[in-house]
Amino acid sequence: MDDSIAEKLRACCAPALSDDRGEDADQAHLDHAEYLFDENEDADAYAELNAVLSSATFLSEPWLRAIEIVEDHKPALALGMYLLAMETITPEGLRSPVHAAGYLHLAAARRRLKWELDIPLSDADLLIGIDSAEGMAKSWRLLDLVAESQVADEQPRFWDRGALAALTQSRPRGTFPEQPDAYYLEIEAVLRARGGGRIVANRMSLADWKRLQGLTDDARHLEDLQTIVSGHDGGARVEWPPKRNEPCWCGSGVKYKKCCGWPPG
Numbered sequence: 629m630d631d632s633i634a635e636k637l638r639a640c641c642a643p644a645l646s647d648d649r650g651e652d653a654d655q656a657h658l659d660h661a662e663y664l665f666d667e668n669e670d671a672d673a674y675a676e677l678n679a680v681l682s683s684a685t686f687l688s689e690p691w692l693r694a695i696e697i698v699e700d701h702k703p704a705l706a707l708g709m710y711l712l713a714m715e716t717i718t719p720e721g722l723r724s725p726v727h728a729a730g731y732l733h734l735a736a737a738r739r740r741l742k743w744e745l746d747i748p749l750s751d752a753d754l755l756i757g758i759d760s761a762e763g764m765a766k767s768w769r770l771l772d773l774v775a776e777s778q779v780a781d782e783q784p785r786f787w788d789r790g791a792l793a794a795l796t797q798s799r800p801r802g803t804f805p806e807q808p809d810a811y812y813l814e815i816e817a818v819l820r821a822r823g824g825g826r827i828v829a830n831r832m833s834l835a836d837w838k839r840l841q842g843l844t845d846d847a848r849h850l851e852d853l854q855t856i857v858s859g860h861d862g863g864a865r866v867e868w869p870p871k872r873n874e875p876c877w878c879g880s881g882v883k884y885k886k887c888c889g890w891p892p893g
Protein backbone atom coordinates (compact mmCIF):
# COMPACT_ATOMS: atom_id res chain seq x y z
CA MET A 629 0.00 0.00 0.00
CA ASP A 630 1.10 3.49 -0.82
CA ASP A 631 2.78 4.98 2.23
CA SER A 632 0.90 8.24 1.97
CA ILE A 633 -2.46 6.39 1.91
CA ALA A 634 -1.44 4.37 4.97
CA GLU A 635 -0.46 7.61 6.63
CA LYS A 636 -3.87 9.11 5.85
CA LEU A 637 -5.68 6.02 7.15
CA ARG A 638 -3.72 6.13 10.38
CA ALA A 639 -4.50 9.83 10.73
CA CYS A 640 -8.23 9.31 10.29
CA CYS A 641 -8.70 6.04 12.17
CA ALA A 642 -6.15 6.20 14.94
CA PRO A 643 -8.08 8.64 17.16
CA ALA A 644 -11.24 6.52 16.86
CA LEU A 645 -9.32 3.35 17.62
CA SER A 646 -7.60 4.85 20.62
CA ASP A 647 -10.98 6.16 21.88
CA ASP A 648 -12.35 2.62 21.75
CA ARG A 649 -9.34 1.18 23.48
CA GLY A 650 -9.44 4.08 25.92
CA GLU A 651 -12.95 3.32 27.08
CA ASP A 652 -12.25 -0.33 27.79
CA ALA A 653 -8.99 0.55 29.48
CA ASP A 654 -10.73 3.24 31.58
CA GLN A 655 -13.32 0.74 32.73
CA ALA A 656 -10.63 -1.77 33.67
CA HIS A 657 -8.72 0.92 35.61
CA LEU A 658 -11.90 1.93 37.47
CA ASP A 659 -12.81 -1.63 38.40
CA HIS A 660 -9.28 -2.30 39.53
CA ALA A 661 -9.21 0.91 41.61
CA GLU A 662 -12.36 -0.14 43.47
CA TYR A 663 -10.89 -3.57 44.10
CA LEU A 664 -7.65 -2.01 45.42
CA PHE A 665 -9.54 0.31 47.78
CA ASP A 666 -11.36 -2.73 49.15
CA GLU A 667 -7.96 -4.33 49.74
CA ASN A 668 -6.68 -1.14 51.43
CA GLU A 669 -4.08 -0.65 48.71
CA ASP A 670 -4.85 3.07 48.49
CA ALA A 671 -1.66 4.21 46.75
CA ASP A 672 -2.10 1.73 43.91
CA ALA A 673 -5.79 2.57 43.71
CA TYR A 674 -5.00 6.27 43.20
CA ALA A 675 -2.52 5.34 40.47
CA GLU A 676 -5.38 3.55 38.65
CA LEU A 677 -7.69 6.54 39.08
CA ASN A 678 -5.02 8.97 37.88
CA ALA A 679 -4.69 6.92 34.70
CA VAL A 680 -8.38 7.53 34.02
CA LEU A 681 -8.40 11.17 35.07
CA SER A 682 -5.49 11.99 32.77
CA SER A 683 -6.85 10.10 29.75
CA ALA A 684 -10.53 11.01 29.95
CA THR A 685 -12.00 14.49 29.41
CA PHE A 686 -13.99 16.42 32.01
CA LEU A 687 -17.65 15.36 32.17
CA SER A 688 -17.05 12.11 30.28
CA GLU A 689 -18.51 9.00 31.90
CA PRO A 690 -15.14 7.59 33.03
CA TRP A 691 -14.02 10.95 34.45
CA LEU A 692 -17.21 11.40 36.49
CA ARG A 693 -17.02 7.81 37.73
CA ALA A 694 -13.37 8.23 38.72
CA ILE A 695 -14.13 11.41 40.68
CA GLU A 696 -17.04 9.72 42.42
CA ILE A 697 -14.66 7.02 43.62
CA VAL A 698 -12.15 9.67 44.76
CA GLU A 699 -14.99 11.42 46.60
CA ASP A 700 -15.52 8.42 48.88
CA HIS A 701 -11.92 8.54 50.05
CA LYS A 702 -10.74 12.13 49.59
CA PRO A 703 -13.68 14.57 49.46
CA ALA A 704 -11.44 17.66 49.43
CA LEU A 705 -9.56 16.41 46.37
CA ALA A 706 -12.83 15.57 44.62
CA LEU A 707 -14.20 19.04 45.40
CA GLY A 708 -11.10 20.59 43.81
CA MET A 709 -11.59 18.50 40.68
CA TYR A 710 -15.28 19.45 40.45
CA LEU A 711 -14.39 23.14 40.72
CA LEU A 712 -11.73 22.75 38.04
CA ALA A 713 -14.19 21.00 35.72
CA MET A 714 -16.83 23.69 36.26
CA GLU A 715 -14.34 26.36 35.15
CA THR A 716 -14.10 24.73 31.75
CA ILE A 717 -17.81 25.01 31.00
CA THR A 718 -18.78 27.98 28.87
CA PRO A 719 -22.24 29.54 28.44
CA GLU A 720 -22.23 28.12 24.88
CA GLY A 721 -21.32 24.69 26.23
CA LEU A 722 -24.24 24.82 28.64
CA ARG A 723 -26.63 24.88 25.68
CA SER A 724 -25.65 21.34 24.79
CA PRO A 725 -27.79 18.83 26.69
CA VAL A 726 -24.74 16.76 27.60
CA HIS A 727 -22.92 19.68 29.21
CA ALA A 728 -26.05 21.00 30.90
CA ALA A 729 -26.69 17.60 32.55
CA GLY A 730 -23.02 17.31 33.49
CA TYR A 731 -23.05 20.80 34.96
CA LEU A 732 -26.03 19.98 37.21
CA HIS A 733 -24.20 16.86 38.30
CA LEU A 734 -21.09 18.91 39.16
CA ALA A 735 -23.11 21.57 40.97
CA ALA A 736 -24.93 18.99 43.08
CA ALA A 737 -21.66 17.22 43.86
CA ARG A 738 -19.95 20.50 44.76
CA ARG A 739 -22.76 21.37 47.19
CA ARG A 740 -22.80 17.88 48.70
CA LEU A 741 -19.05 17.98 49.34
CA LYS A 742 -19.23 21.49 50.81
CA TRP A 743 -21.84 20.22 53.29
CA GLU A 744 -19.61 17.34 54.13
CA LEU A 745 -16.50 19.49 54.55
CA ASP A 746 -18.34 22.24 56.48
CA ILE A 747 -17.63 24.88 53.84
CA PRO A 748 -20.26 27.65 53.67
CA LEU A 749 -22.50 27.52 50.60
CA SER A 750 -22.48 30.38 48.10
CA ASP A 751 -25.47 31.81 46.24
CA ALA A 752 -24.37 29.83 43.19
CA ASP A 753 -24.52 26.62 45.21
CA LEU A 754 -28.10 27.34 46.16
CA LEU A 755 -29.31 28.51 42.78
CA ILE A 756 -28.09 25.63 40.65
CA GLY A 757 -29.75 22.26 40.41
CA ILE A 758 -32.68 22.72 42.76
CA ASP A 759 -34.44 19.97 40.83
CA SER A 760 -31.55 17.59 41.25
CA ALA A 761 -32.01 14.14 42.67
CA GLU A 762 -30.21 15.31 45.77
CA GLY A 763 -32.71 18.16 46.25
CA MET A 764 -35.58 15.72 45.84
CA ALA A 765 -34.04 13.35 48.38
CA LYS A 766 -33.83 16.18 50.89
CA SER A 767 -37.44 17.16 50.28
CA TRP A 768 -38.60 13.60 50.86
CA ARG A 769 -36.53 13.38 54.00
CA LEU A 770 -38.01 16.65 55.25
CA LEU A 771 -41.48 15.34 54.61
CA ASP A 772 -40.64 12.15 56.51
CA LEU A 773 -39.41 14.20 59.43
CA VAL A 774 -42.56 16.27 59.54
CA ALA A 775 -44.75 13.18 59.23
CA GLU A 776 -42.82 11.47 62.03
CA SER A 777 -42.91 14.54 64.23
CA GLN A 778 -46.56 13.90 65.04
CA VAL A 779 -45.30 11.38 67.56
CA ALA A 780 -41.76 12.44 68.34
CA ASP A 781 -42.04 16.12 69.19
CA GLU A 782 -43.06 17.98 72.30
CA GLN A 783 -45.57 19.80 70.12
CA PRO A 784 -47.78 17.38 68.16
CA ARG A 785 -48.32 18.32 64.52
CA PHE A 786 -50.71 17.16 61.89
CA TRP A 787 -51.51 18.13 58.31
CA ASP A 788 -54.80 19.75 57.42
CA ARG A 789 -56.93 17.99 54.80
CA GLY A 790 -55.81 20.17 51.88
CA ALA A 791 -52.14 19.63 52.62
CA LEU A 792 -52.67 15.93 53.22
CA ALA A 793 -54.31 15.53 49.79
CA ALA A 794 -51.56 17.48 48.01
CA LEU A 795 -48.71 15.74 49.81
CA THR A 796 -50.21 12.31 49.26
CA GLN A 797 -50.47 12.99 45.53
CA SER A 798 -46.92 14.23 45.20
CA ARG A 799 -45.31 11.25 46.94
CA PRO A 800 -44.69 7.71 45.74
CA ARG A 801 -47.42 5.33 46.86
CA GLY A 802 -47.11 3.98 50.35
CA THR A 803 -44.84 6.74 51.65
CA PHE A 804 -47.57 8.93 53.11
CA PRO A 805 -51.04 8.20 54.54
CA GLU A 806 -53.52 7.79 51.71
CA GLN A 807 -56.68 7.52 53.81
CA PRO A 808 -57.34 10.82 55.59
CA ASP A 809 -59.71 9.28 58.17
CA ALA A 810 -57.19 6.61 59.12
CA TYR A 811 -54.50 9.32 59.36
CA TYR A 812 -56.57 11.47 61.72
CA LEU A 813 -57.57 8.49 63.85
CA GLU A 814 -53.87 7.75 64.21
CA ILE A 815 -53.24 11.32 65.39
CA GLU A 816 -56.21 11.05 67.74
CA ALA A 817 -54.63 7.94 69.25
CA VAL A 818 -51.32 9.79 69.67
CA LEU A 819 -53.04 12.71 71.38
CA ARG A 820 -55.01 10.40 73.67
CA ALA A 821 -51.87 8.50 74.56
CA ARG A 822 -50.30 11.75 75.72
CA GLY A 823 -53.31 12.07 78.00
CA GLY A 824 -54.07 14.39 80.89
CA GLY A 825 -55.54 17.85 80.52
CA ARG A 826 -55.67 20.13 77.53
CA ILE A 827 -53.29 19.45 74.66
CA VAL A 828 -52.44 21.96 71.96
CA ALA A 829 -51.43 20.66 68.55
CA ASN A 830 -50.25 22.46 65.39
CA ARG A 831 -52.40 22.11 62.31
CA MET A 832 -50.08 22.44 59.31
CA SER A 833 -51.27 23.76 55.94
CA LEU A 834 -49.78 23.58 52.49
CA ALA A 835 -48.34 27.07 53.09
CA ASP A 836 -46.52 25.68 56.14
CA TRP A 837 -45.14 22.90 53.99
CA LYS A 838 -43.84 25.41 51.44
CA ARG A 839 -42.19 27.41 54.20
CA LEU A 840 -40.54 24.28 55.57
CA GLN A 841 -39.29 23.42 52.09
CA GLY A 842 -37.52 26.78 51.99
CA LEU A 843 -35.48 25.55 54.92
CA THR A 844 -33.91 22.66 53.03
CA ASP A 845 -31.16 24.83 51.59
CA ASP A 846 -30.24 26.13 55.05
CA ALA A 847 -29.68 22.59 56.25
CA ARG A 848 -26.24 21.45 55.27
CA HIS A 849 -26.67 18.01 56.75
CA LEU A 850 -29.80 15.93 56.84
CA GLU A 851 -29.51 15.94 60.65
CA ASP A 852 -29.77 19.73 60.56
CA LEU A 853 -33.21 19.28 59.03
CA GLN A 854 -34.27 17.36 62.12
CA THR A 855 -33.22 20.25 64.37
CA ILE A 856 -34.84 22.88 62.18
CA VAL A 857 -38.07 20.95 61.84
CA SER A 858 -38.43 20.27 65.56
CA GLY A 859 -37.79 23.95 66.32
CA HIS A 860 -40.16 25.12 63.60
CA ASP A 861 -43.20 26.82 65.06
CA GLY A 862 -45.50 26.54 62.06
CA GLY A 863 -49.15 25.78 61.76
CA ALA A 864 -52.28 26.97 63.52
CA ARG A 865 -52.69 26.06 67.17
CA VAL A 866 -55.55 23.72 67.83
CA GLU A 867 -56.85 22.72 71.25
CA TRP A 868 -57.50 19.08 71.92
CA PRO A 869 -59.85 17.60 72.83
CA PRO A 870 -62.73 19.74 71.58
CA LYS A 871 -66.10 19.49 73.34
CA ARG A 872 -68.17 16.48 72.27
CA ASN A 873 -70.69 18.54 70.29
CA GLU A 874 -68.11 20.84 68.67
CA PRO A 875 -66.78 20.23 65.14
CA CYS A 876 -63.99 17.66 65.14
CA TRP A 877 -60.42 19.00 65.25
CA CYS A 878 -59.60 16.98 62.09
CA GLY A 879 -61.58 19.33 59.84
CA SER A 880 -64.16 16.77 58.69
CA GLY A 881 -67.03 19.13 59.60
CA VAL A 882 -68.60 16.37 61.70
CA LYS A 883 -69.15 16.68 65.46
CA TYR A 884 -66.21 15.40 67.48
CA LYS A 885 -68.32 12.76 69.24
CA LYS A 886 -69.33 11.30 65.86
CA CYS A 887 -65.86 11.56 64.27
CA CYS A 888 -62.43 11.05 65.82
CA GLY A 889 -63.96 11.32 69.32
CA TRP A 890 -65.82 8.02 68.83
CA PRO A 891 -65.53 5.81 70.82
CA PRO A 892 -65.05 8.26 73.72
CA GLY A 893 -61.54 8.17 75.21
Ligand SMILES: [Zn+2]
Nearest residue numbers: 876878887888
Ligand atom coordinates in the same frame (compact mmCIF):
# COMPACT_ATOMS: atom_id res chain seq x y z
ZN1 LIG B 1 -62.36 13.79 63.18
